[in-house]
Amino acid sequence: MPQSYILVINGKPEGPFTIPELKARGIKPGDFVKTDDMVDYKEAHEIAELRELFGFARPKLLMQYYGSFDQRWLASALDWxxxxxxxxxxxxxxxxxxxxxxxxxxxxxxxxxxxxxxxxFIYHVVMESSVTQATYGKQMLKIKVVDMDGNRITVGKAIGRNLAKIFSVLTFFIGYLIAFFNKQQQCLHDMIAGTLVIKDRLV
Incomplete structure (x- = not known):
């Protein structure tokens, strides 16, 4: 069955509308939409299917999208x-x-x-490069691992990221604490591997 979306029009949810109906209404990148499976509304350009069909640009990773240190720490504790x-x-x-x-x-x-x-180590590599992009701990905290463009990381990049954690530990854990001092909240191993941890809002 073709996917349909509820569209917010003048502040009120209407629909659901099929893709052709959304096109006829002239849907814009910043319009809020939602499927029955989605918990909350998202802007149209945040949804991969709509980006592909309507040529919307991928949204930039804004500051509020980065996973915080406490989210990452708690996710790690849950994974352990x-x-x-x-x-x-x-x-x-x-x-x-x-x-x-x-x-x-x-x-x-x-x-x-x-x-x-x-x-x-194997668990992190498999889960972070999977379609979920996150370990079970990260999934519970609604965060995931992406590359610098917000895309799913490869197995090779996941291996590199998790091997680089050795350097974060060898610096007496300063490699983890530097997440407090950069706007993308990257730990040392993220900087080495070219990865980000973001809140699971973007698709």
Whole structure:
């Protein structure tokens, strides 16, 4: 079924209108529209389908669109909680279902849980380069990772971004704190990889 949009006209929502009907009404980039699936209204130029069909320019990333440090920190904490919990559960299942020796259980549990940082690296690369552009923690906080033009990042860029976190840590975490001192709120690893963390408003 073709997508239809509710259009705000003179401050009031009307429609839904099909794409041809929107075209007939002379829809403008700054007009507010919404589909049944969208939680809130967005300007027409924020929606990829309408940009492509009507030739609207991609909106610039404005200051209010950048993910804040506290959002990023909380998202990271949630991701650690999710990953650590998953590995603890995996370790518990492995040792109690497949291992009977007590000492072997201890070593196996430690080994599986110790793999968490590597698992987290893979998890970040896969999720940040996926269609969601965000880990589960970031999704909960409504933020996502994009390139400098606001586009979805590639797997290669996701790998580079997450490897560059080593430098953010080696600077005694100053690499993270510099997000407070630049207008795009980039951490050191974002600067190295050419990425941004933005609020999940733009499409």
């Amino acid at each position: 909680f999710i990953l650590f919990g998953a590995f603890v559960l995996l370790a518990a299942m492995a040792v109690f279902l497949f291992i009977t020796d007590k000492q072997a259980r201890i070593y196996t549990s430690i080994g599986i849980v110790a793999f968490t940082p590597i698992g987290k």
